[in-house]
Amino acid sequence: MNDAKTKTRNGRFGNYGGQYVPETLMHALADLERSYTEYKYDRKFNEELDYLLNEYAGRPSRLYFAENMTKDLNGAKIYLKREDLNHTGSHKINNVLGQVLLAKRMGKTRVIAETGAGQHGVATATAAALLGLECLIFMGKEDTDRQALNVYRMRLLGAEVRAVTAGTMTLKDAVNETMREWTRRVSDTHYVLGSVMGPHPFPTIVRDFQSVIGREAKAQLYEKEGKLPAAVIACVGGGSNAIGAFYHFINDKGVRLIGCEAAGLGLGTERHAATVSKGRVGVFHGMKSYFCQDDAGQISPVYSISAGLDYPGIGPEHAWLHDSGRAEYVPVTDGEAVAAFDYLSKTEGIIPAVESAHAVAHVRRIAGALPKDECIILCLSGRGDKDVASIARHRGEDIHE
Amino acid sequence: MNRISEAFRGHKAFVAYLTAGDPDLGSTRTFIRTLADAGADILEIGLPFSDPIAEGPDIQAAHLRALSSGMTLDKLFGTILSLQGDISVPLVFMTYLNPVLQYGYGAFFARCEECGVEGVIIPDLPFEERGEILDFTQKHNVALIPLIAPTSGGRTAQIAAAAEGYVYLVSSLGVTGARQTITENIPALVAEIRAHTDVPVAVGFGIHKPDQAKEIARHADGVIVGSAIVRLIAEYGADAAPRLSAYVGEMKEAMRRE
Numbered sequence: 001m002n003d004a005k006t007k008t009r010n011g012r013f014g015n016y017g018g019q020y021v022p023e024t025l026m027h028a029l030a031d032l033e034r035s036y037t038e039y040k041y042d043r044k045f046n047e048e049l050d051y052l053l054n055e056y057a058g059r060p061s062r063l064y065f066a067e068n069m070t071k072d073l074n075g076a077k078i079y080l081k082r083e084d085l086n087h088t089g090s091h092k093i094n095n096v097l098g099q100v101l102l103a104k105r106m107g108k109t110r111v112i113a114e115t116g117a118g119q120h121g122v123a124t125a126t127a128a129a130l131l132g133l134e135c136l137i138f139m140g141k142e143d144t145d146r147q148a149l150n151v152y153r154m155r156l157l158g159a160e161v162r163a164v165t166a167g168t169m170t171l172k173d174a175v176n177e178t179m180r181e182w183t184r185r186v187s188d189t190h191y192v193l194g195s196v197m198g199p200h201p202f203p204t205i206v207r208d209f210q211s212v213i214g215r216e217a218k219a220q221l222y223e224k225e226g227k228l229p230a231a232v233i234a235c236v237g238g239g240s241n242a243i244g245a246f247y248h249f250i251n252d253k254g255v256r257l258i259g260c261e262a263a264g265l266g267l268g269t270e271r272h273a274a275t276v277s278k279g280r281v282g283v284f285h286g287m288k289s290y291f292c293q294d295d296a297g298q299i300s301p302v303y304s305i306s307a308g309l310d311y312p313g314i315g316p317e318h319a320w321l322h323d324s325g326r327a328e329y330v331p332v333t334d335g336e337a338v339a340a341f342d343y344l345s346k347t348e349g350i351i352p353a354v355e356s357a358h359a360v361a362h363v364r365r366i367a368g369a370l371p372k373d374e375c376i377i378l379c380l381s382g383r384g385d386k387d388v389a390s391i392a393r394h395r396g397e398d399i400h401e
Numbered sequence: 402m403n404r405i406s407e408a409f410r411g412h413k414a415f416v417a418y419l420t421a422g423d424p425d426l427g428s429t430r431t432f433i434r435t436l437a438d439a440g441a442d443i444l445e446i447g448l449p450f451s452d453p454i455a456e457g458p459d460i461q462a463a464h465l466r467a468l469s470s471g472m473t474l475d476k477l478f479g480t481i482l483s484l485q486g487d488i489s490v491p492l493v494f495m496t497y498l499n500p501v502l503q504y505g506y507g508a509f510f511a512r513c514e515e516c517g518v519e520g521v522i523i524p525d526l527p528f529e530e531r532g533e534i535l536d537f538t539q540k541h542n543v544a545l546i547p548l549i550a551p552t553s554g555g556r557t558a559q560i561a562a563a564a565e566g567y568v569y570l571v572s573s574l575g576v577t578g579a580r581q582t583i584t585e586n587i588p589a590l591v592a593e594i595r596a597h598t599d600v601p602v603a604v605g606f607g608i609h610k611p612d613q614a615k616e617i618a619r620h621a622d623g624v625i626v627g628s629a630i631v632r633l634i635a636e637y638g639a640d641a642a643p644r645l646s647a648y649v650g651e652m653k654e655a656m657r658r659e
Contacts, residue, residue, distance in 0.1 A: 020498060020525045022455045023560075024550040024574060166461060167452065179454045184575035186552060283498045283525070284452065296473060297503030298451040 011200025118150025195238025210244025422472025
């Protein structure tokens with residue numbers, strides 16, 4: 001390919017992607033693709049979306065020079081893309097406002113969504129409240145326990161939250177159940193998929209809505225430094241904040257793109273969610289990509305301290321960026337993430353989401369080895385308020401929320 | 402592929418589904434014989450998957466029971482091979498794509514042919530993605546049985562025209578599992594399919610009572626029952642055979658009276 005930017009051909013990124021879903025949903029996916037293609041270039045739709053992103057969600061998010069961290073690591077200048085400052089506290093709102101607005105234009109009156117940490121669920125409930133749609137969120141039972149505050153937040157916003165008790169009771173099972181619900185009731189319902197995963201056209205739609213992250217960051221860094229970064233670094237579960245941060249840099253070959261996946265208790269154990277490091281190519285949740293699975297093709301239970309990265313797959317565009325060598329994917333353990341959580345809190349006075357802390361951890365590893373006149377963009381995908389209680393528990397302290 | 406079309410000849414076919422390895426492979430072997438002896442015309446054997454997104458609670462639970470019993474594809478192929486000559490009912494696999502992909506498409510369909518498995522239903526492989534396996538199913542004479550849903554609309558013609566074995570018409574929106582009423586307009590859906598193909602049309606999802614089977618059999622070529630059978634296996638475990646036999650007898654009787 002002459003153009004290193006990944007091309008969507010029949011919903012594929014190289015060999016990855018596709019539409020591996022039950023026939024009942026194929027009509028809805030075709031409808032969605034048609035509507036998205038129409039509204040993507042619709043002036044009024046884009047004006048309304050921009051208005052909401054700016055006036056309601058607080059965009060553009062800041063690109064903050066982390067001076068203390070830079071001095072401490074004594075290498076490249078570190079810039080934090082502050083998605084944590086968005087309304088609802090993470091990058092998830094970028095995608096959700098786009099999709100819920102699209103659902104409304106399509107005449108849907110109800111949205112459903114899966115959530116892991118609860119960030120996507122809260123964002124979806126928020127957009128549904130704002131735009132007047134009914135909202136039902138599926139969340140693994142284990143995650144409703146880990147993130148009780150977010151469950152209540154969604155209910156405050158008027159959404160129904162249904163705890164999923166099937167399987168491992170985490171994000172993967174929440175996706176299963178949301179897909180099942182969509183097959184039950186598809187004509188008035190849009191599935192607001194929360195990451196760059198699932199069947200085509202979701203990986204493309206979510207990437208487009210999230211690519212605002214990298215588009216802004218690129219312009220902001222030009223303004224401050226007059227150049228491209230040496231690296232863009234983000235955490236990866238399904239991979240939406242990462243692809244959002246990477247996308248506008250894909251053609252800038254000198255920029256390293258680094259995704260940080262959850263290594264849980266370590267790659268040598270069974271308790272991780274490191275899809276690229278330990279997974280194999282498979283077909284699941286509507287897409288062909290890398291998945292953690294056993295030899296027989298059964299999807300493996302995965303684990304991470306971070307509910308948002310606790311997913312056995314990765315978006316198909318990431319699978320392609322990995323195979324083509326354009327992006328690198330590195331494992332980060334629970335222990336490294338918790339240390340980075342602590343580090344950013346004490347060094348910059350910013351409490352990151354434990355998901356984003358995985359990216360912070362990798363920046364700590366590499367920044368010192370890079371020249372001081374280079375820059376790193378670290379996508380701080382969310383804020384850590386939701387994680388305070390679970391980090392305390394992780395350290396054996398019991399605090400009541 | 403002839404045994405599948407034979408199963409629909411002269412009468413309405415009763416298609417029975419069970420999950421392989423539920424509660425264990427020895428029982429599955431027994432149940433295959435029981436269902437065949439009781440008059441099931443085609444057997445759909447579900448291969449268990451960790452995350453069966455098209456299934457309701459009954460079959461999800463069956464998949465988990467089967468996986469925890471230690472069922473593997475190689476053991477299942479061995480069991481089916483040992484039944485060859487013993488039973489004449491055509492066998493069809495119902496499976497998600499990933500276990501087949503990991504086994505290897507070529508190896509999987511070669512084993513199907515060797516063991517006399519004549520068709521395959523893959524709920525997460527829609528028409529647009531069938532190129533993934535079509536070379537292998539054709540090479541090994543395994544019919545790729547498509548699903549058509551009430552939402553298929555304009556997609557029905559192309560899916561039906563390419564159908565092999567039979568068409569699996571999904572009676573209702575949602576996942577598998579017993580329903581009190583079948584709300585979709587089955588006669589119209591069947592007519593639309595028949596305009597584009599001569600292969601038989603069997604209806605599944607939600608059918609569990611004799612009067613439902615009788616009603617469906619008036620319009621379609623066959624009736625597919627899964628969750629109701631799986632529930633009997635869940636309730637009676639390895640001792641389910643007499644219950645299965647009585648149930649199939651009752652459903653067949655209702656369809657004959659049509």
